[in-house]
Amino acid sequence: LAHGAGGKATHTLIEAVFLEAFRNPMLEPLEDGAVADGLAFTTDAFVVTPLFFPGGDIGDLAVNGTVNDLAMCGARPRYLSAGFILEEGFPVADLRRVAASMAEAARAAGVWIVTGDTKVVERGKADGCYVTTSGIGTLDRPVRLSAASARPGDAVIVSGPIGEHGITVMLARGELDIEADLRSDTAPLNTLVDVLLDACGGADGDGSGDGGAVRCLRDATRGGVATVVNEIAEASRVAVVLDEDAVPVRPAVRGACELLGIDPLYVACEGRMVAVVAGDSADAALAALRSHPLGSEAAVIGRINDDPPGLVLLRTSFGGTRIVDLLVGDPLPRIC
C-alpha cells in the first residue's frame, strides 16, 4: 500500500482551498481548534433541518458544538460569540426559542455568550436560521492533544452509543413517517473531558510519551466516528482497527440505520467523543468515563496498529476485515 486508499483522493475542499489560502502553523494540523498563548480558539457554523428536533435545536447544537471543540483541545471553554443569519420572515417566536436554548446550554456548559451579530437576508436566500459560534477557552492543563499523537498499542474509546443525533434529525424531517424513540445526543462534553484528564492525564505533545495517557480527543460530529478515526489514522500514520461488535449502537438507531441502509459509523453525533488513550490506561480511562453520566456507556471499540498506516479497518462479526474509508461524498452503493 505504497499510496494507501485515501491520501490524495481524500483531499477535502478545506485542504484544497482554505489551507492553501490561509496557510500558517496554527491552522496546519487542522485540529478542532487552534491553540496558542494558553488559549484555545475555535469556530463553527451550524445549519440543520429541521431547526427543532427531539432532544435539542440549532441553538444548543451551536453552543455545545463550540464548547466541545474547545474541550477536545483539552481547554476549559470560557467565552462564546454567536452570529445569526436569518431569512426574512423567520418567526420571532422561533428565534426566542433558539436564544433560550442557547442560554440554557451555555449555563450548563459554564460558558458566557459575550458578543454576537445578526443579519437578515431576503426570503429564499437562506433556510430559516443559521448560527455561527466562536469560542475561547483557557488551557489550564499542560496538555497538547492531537490527532497526530496516536501510537500503536493505543486503545480507541467512544464515550457512548453513536449516531443518535444524525438519525434523530433525519427522522425529524418527517418525510419518512417513522416513529422511533430517539433523541439527539447533543451535550457539552467539557466536564466529561475533565473527568478523563483528571484520571489519566493528557499527552504533552512533545512525543516523548512522558505526558499523560490521553493522546487525542475528537467529537464525532459530521461524518461520525468513521471520519474521526480516519483523520486520526491519517494524521498519526497508523492503522485504526475497530471491532464491529464492540461499537455501541442503541437498538432504535440500529433499526433506523438498517432501514435507511446507513452505516452508523458514519452518522453524526453531537455529544459523543472518540478518545485515543495509551493501551495500558484503557481500563482507567473507561472507568473514569463511565463515572460520568455522559460516559456511562463508554466502550473500547478498537486499537491502534502500526500497519497499514492511514487506513481504518473493521473486524466484522464474521471475522472479515473491511476497509472503513473516508467518504468522498454521500455514501453511494459500490456494488455492481
Next chain:
Amino acid sequence: MGTGRARARIRVRIRVEGIVQGVGFRPHVHSLARALGLSGWVGNDDRGVFIEAEGEPGDVARFQEDLRDQAPPLAAIHRVTATAIPACGDRGFRIAASRGGTRRFTFVPPDVATCDDCLAELFDPADRRHRHPFVNCTNCGPRFTVIRDLPYDRLATTMAGFAMCGECEREYLDPSGRRFHAQPICCPACGPVLRLLDGGLRGEGSPAHGPDAGRPGHGHASAPGLCARNGSYAHGPDLRTRNGSHLRGPDPRTPDGDGSHPGRPGAGPDGGADPIAAAVEVLRAGGVLAVKGLGGYHLAVDATDEEATRTLRSRKHREDRPFAVMVPDLSAARALCELDAEGERLLTGPQRPIVLLPRRPGAAVAGAVAPGDRRLGLMLPYTPIHHLLAAELARPYVLTSGNLSDEPIAHRDGDALSRLAGVADAFLTHDRPIHVRADDSVLLTVRGRTVPLRRSRGYAPEPLRLSPPARRAVLACGAELKSTFCLARQGHAFVSPHIGDLENYETLRSFTEGIEHLRHLLGITPALVAHDLHPEYLSTKYALDLEVPGSVELTGVQHHHAHIASCLADNQETGPVIGVAFDGLGYGTDGTIWGGEFLVADLVGFTRAGRLAPVPMPGGAAAIRQPWRMAASHLRAAYGDTLPGDLPVRARHGSRWDEVVAVAGAGTNSPLTSSAGRLFDAVAAILGLRDTVTYEGQAAVALEQCADPAEQGAYSASTVTEGSLVTIQAADLVRAVVEDTRAGAAPALVAARFHNGLAASAARVCARLGEDTGLGTVALSGGVFQNRLLLERLVAALRLRGLRVLTHRAVPPNDGGISFGQAAVAAARDTL
C-alpha cells in the same frame, strides 16, 4: 568439407516473441534445427527466445517456416524477426544459457494442468514418479503462481530452494526429453514434501478429524503430520525441508513469508500411512479437508455427503453460493451434468476451469452443494495432488476456495493454517510455496459458445490483443467487486487474475501488491492510468493517489463505457457500435447510478442513447442485499398509491413495506438507478423467489433458473423519448408481471415472459438507434449478460432485426472485464 560448401552456408539471428518460455520451446527449436542439420544455438532472454542458426540457405529458410508453423502446444508466437549475420562455421546446435537483461519484453506463462504424459507416469507403478504429487514437465505444471521473477528459470521460482537430484538434473539437461529445462522438475528423491496436518478442530463436534484423531498419546500441540515425497509411503521422522529449515506449524503468529513451510517441529513418524490415503479418509469420514492447490488453498468435502457440505457452509460462513465440484474424469462429469462438445473441450483443456453445466436430474451430489441452482460447476483435476485424491476417493468432491466468506483465497502456508484453522479438519499441504494467488476460472457455455465468468488461473496473465495498441504503457485499475487490473503495452493487454471485492482489506492488498508484482515481471511502467468514475471505489482512490504531478496521466472511464469497450476489445473491434450495458450498478456521468444503458460508443467515447426508467434504491446498498426493497420501489413507480394491498411480496413485509416506500419517496439515501440487475431483483422478489440475497446476483440467477425456456410469450414495454434519450418504461414490465401473476400464471411462465419482454424491448431500442445512427452492430456487456436466457433471447431478437451482435469471448461481461475495457479506452484515447 570444401570451401565452396562453406561459402554456401548462411547464418541468421532470430528473435521469437510471445509465450515461448516455460512451454518447451527451446527443445522444440533444438530438434527442428537438428533435423535440418543446422548449427548454432537457442536461448531465453527477457524478451523471449533468441536463436542463431546456420546452414544451407534452403534449410535455414525451412527452419524459419517451421518455427512459425510448428509451435509447441502451449506456446503462442506473437512475432518472429530475423536478420542475416556472417556465417562462422560452428558445429552442432546447442542450447545456450539464459541471458538476463534490463528490458522486459517477455510474457508470463499461465499455470497448466497436468499433461497426459505426466499423468501416465503418475499412475505407472514402474515409473520413478509413480504417485509423485509434484510430477510436471515442460508441457504442464505450475508457472505464473510460482514465478518470482523473469526470465523464467528455476532460481526465479518458488522451486529455488529445492536442489535437483542427479537423475532430475540429467533430465533437466537433456534437450531431447520432455523435462529439458522444466523449471519445477522434481521427483520423490528431491522434490517438495506432501503432508497431512491436523486442523486442530478435535472435540468441537466435527464429524471427522485428522487421521490421527483419537489416537492416544497425541495432544493437540504435538499432533503428528504425515508426510511423503511420494504419495505411496510415509516419509519418516524427517520434517525438515530440502534446505534444512525447520517446518513450522499452524501458529497464527508465524510470519507469513513466501518461504514459510507448514508442518510441526518434532512431530513423530506415523508409520505406514500416506498423506493422500489419510486425506481421503478425512473426506470419507465427512471431514473438511484443506488442500493446497496451484493458486491457493481449497476446502474439500465429499460432494455426496449432505452433512459434510452443510458443515463446510456453516464454518465458511457461506450460506447459499454454489460450490464447485471436482470430478475424477469426463465420465464422472457426464454422470452429473449434461455435456456438449464445447463443455468437454473446456473441461479437459489445459486451463481446467470450472464449467457451469446443466445438472442432470437426480445427479448424485448433496443438495447443499448448489442449493436452488439447476446448474453445477464442475472441474477436472489439474494437479497431481487432485488426481491422486480423485483416484483414491473415486467420488466427486467439493473444491471451493480456502477462505472465509468474502476474503481472498489463502495462498501462504502460515496464513492458510491460521485463517482456516476453524474451518478445516485437516490440511493436505506441502512446502512448495505459492508466490501468486490465483482463483479457479469459471466459464459458461451458451449454444456452443463460451461465456467467461471469471478469468483467472490457467488464463491469466496470458496477454490479450489490444487494438489500437497502447502508444504509452497503461495501468487500468478496474472496478470494485470481482476486481481485476490490467497492464497494457503496445498490442498486449495483461489482465490480472480475479482479485475480488476491494472493500476487504486483504483483497485490496492483493490488488496493490498484484499490480506491483506484475509490473515488475513485465517491466511495465505505466504512463497512463485508467479508472472508474465512482468516487468511492477503492480502485478509483488508488488511481487518484498515483497522480503525483508529472508522473502519470489519469483517464476516467465511465463504468458502462468500459463494459462496452471491453466487449469491443474482446472482439478486436473499435466501434462505433450500439452498446447494451446491463449490469448491477455503475456510476453515471450525471451522478446517478446506471445499469440498464444503451450507449452509442466507440473505444474513445460514448453518448447515452437509452436507459431503463430510473427508480430510487431505498436505502442504497441495503436495496442490493434486500431485493424486496427494489420490488417496493419498482411497484411504487408502477402503481403509486394504487398497489394492491394483498400482493404477497407486500404482505410478507408488513409495516416495513410502507417504511421502505416512504424512504424511496423521501429520497433519503435512495439514489436513482436505471439498473437492469435491480429490475431482475425486483421481479424475483415479486414472484417470491428471493426477498434477500447472501451473494451478488443471487435473485437474478433465481429468476433465470425459474424461467421456462420453452415459453415464447413476452410482456411489452413502451418507450418514451426526451431529446435524444430513449427510456424503456420498466413499469410496464412490472405491471405485466403483477397482473399475469394475479391472473394465475405460473412463476415459470411469468419469469420467462419477463426475460423475453426485456429482450424484445432492448432489441427494439437497438433497432431504432440503428436507424438513427446508421450503425449495424450491437455489443452486449455487463453482468446481467451472464444470464444465459436473456443473452440467447436478445441475440436472437437482434439478429432477426438484421443487427450484428458482439458478445464476450475472453474476458467476462461482469466487472472482471472492466479493467480490460478501461485499458482499451485509455489506449484509444492516447492515439488521438
